[in-house]
Amino acid sequence: MHLPVMPPISPMLAKSVPTIPDGASYEPKWDGFRSICFRDGDEVEFGSRNERPLTRYFPELVTAAKAELPQRCVIDGEIVIATEAGLDFEALQQRVHPAASRVNMLAAATPASFIAFDLLALDDRGFSVEPFAVRRAALAEALAGCGPAFLVTPATTDLSTALRWFDELEGAGFDGVIAKPLSGPYAPDKRVMFKIKHQxxxxxxxxxxxxxxxxxxxxxxxxxxxxxxxxxxxxxxxxxxxxxxxxxxxxxxxxxxxxxxxxxxxxxxxxxxxxxxxxxxxxxxxxxxxxxxxxxxxxxxxxxxxxxxxxxxxxxxxxxxxxxxxxxxLEQPLTASLYDIVPNLRRTEPPTEGQP
Structure with a gap:
């Protein structure tokens, strides 16, 4: 594997703030496994927040990366499992299992998706030093037409839309909202983004x-x-x-x-x-x-x-x-479907009673 950005790398982090700041790019805060995907032709690796590989636990995403992603790229995102009831973090946790046979069985039964929200490299060009506005535009162009496993997260610069997402999407399993400065470079292991979570x-x-x-x-x-x-x-x-x-x-x-x-x-x-x-x-x-x-x-x-x-x-x-x-x-959150904002997100049917 020979890319402008090589594994392992720590993802850029967010610090908690009480309110959604103005003048940023806003995204729903996905509730999954943070991961950076590295692809160089047939070589695919998924790193985690602690820089340990997740690749063996998501063989279906390795296959999908070869079919859907650009030939050479490094993409920051979140591995999730989505159902009609919302994001299923418990099903995601079950994927981290030492037995390859069980991993493969779950990969078929509850396939995961990768939600992309930042671009670190494409072909021979590194994007880490570019402002987020440039990285976001390049990401959207590079992954245009991808799916169903790899999708770009919705984003907006409209504060009223971010506030609506914060209120309406919790019932679908979202953690809150992420706010990203438009002019900042990619800063591994630095808390330069902002997260606003329900308290x-x-x-x-x-x-x-x-x-x-x-x-x-x-x-x-x-x-x-x-x-x-x-x-x-x-x-x-x-x-x-x-x-x-x-x-x-x-x-x-x-x-x-x-x-x-x-x-x-x-x-x-x-x-x-x-x-x-x-x-x-x-x-x-x-x-x-x-x-x-x-x-x-x-x-x-x-x-x-x-x-x-x-x-x-x-x-x-x-x-x-x-x-x-x-x-x-307990306060009951508003209920909205995550498919309202990501219509093409892969749906996984939750196991019926008696299934693993």
Whole structure:
């Protein structure tokens, strides 16, 4: 492979800001795996945000890249799986599997798409030093007519359109909006773009804790629950960003609430030792607590019935009854189809019940 920009390379990053700035180029914030695609003839590589290759997990995109992309190019984008219900990040996570047979099966069952949003090189020309306005125009021209696997993300310089995307597209699985300065060059591993994400709060019952790595007297994370309409307590996520001194204080404060799994809403956890699918050596077992404490957390959006990302501690709510921590309190985002703005995006049918 001989390209003006060679792998590995760290993608350009974004920093969070509370409002959408004026005078930029705006794009929907796709919820997938950030990736830079390198193609030099029959050689195709997909790098990740941490510069590790994703190529083996998406064989269908390797094949599609040879059919749809220019012969020699380097393109920044996002690998996603799209369904009629919106972007399916859980299906995307299942693709990262050590068994080639399962990867190939999922590639056929839930094919991914690549959403392109920046151009680093085309043929022998490097574009990294060019302003984003130039890179965007060249990207749109280079990928004109591509599809169904490779598509260019919608973009606008109209602030009112960006605000509408922010409000309407969340229900389709978008994270928010990205704002890019029109005059800036491509800056690997630098936070020169802006991301505007939804921020909400929820009151959750604290149902357990995990110990801090390497310590037996400090809390690593608190397990959060919300009550369903039938009265059962659902596991919705964790919070864990505490100073070490506070972690030790929490450990002492929580001991009176420690209980057994026999008396806990999540009895199943006592029968099955939980480990991470992504790190077999990571123990996800926890200490059960009577769900008597309520904590207010900040979150961006839900994925199914769980927080999509790790929630952030806001404050304790001693005035709240844990039983009042229900799903009904959560704000329901507006629902719009992602195909309204990307009509040609490849549709993947979600697996039916009983399928992998």
């Amino acid at each position: 909400r709060t929820a009151d959750c019952a604290v149902a357990g804790y995990r110990l801090h790595k390497g310590s037996d007297d400090a809390v690593g994370s608190l397990l959060l629950g919300l009550y369903r309409a039938d009265g059962t307590l659902a596991s919705v996520g964790v919070i864990g960003a505490f100073p070490m001194a506070r972690r030790r204080e929490l450990f002492a404060e929580l001991q009176p609430l420690v209980t057994t799994f026999d008396d806990h809403p999540w009895q199943w956890a006592g029968d099955n030792r939980e480990t991470s699918r992504w790190n077999a050596g990571k123990d996800l077992s926890f200490v059960p607590l009577r769900p008597q404490l309520v904590v207010e957390v900040r979150y961006d959006h839900m994925e199914g019935d769980r927080f999509r990302h790790t929630a952030q501690f806001n404050r304790w709510r001693d005035d709240r009854d844990p039983r009042s921590c229900t799903y009904e309190q």
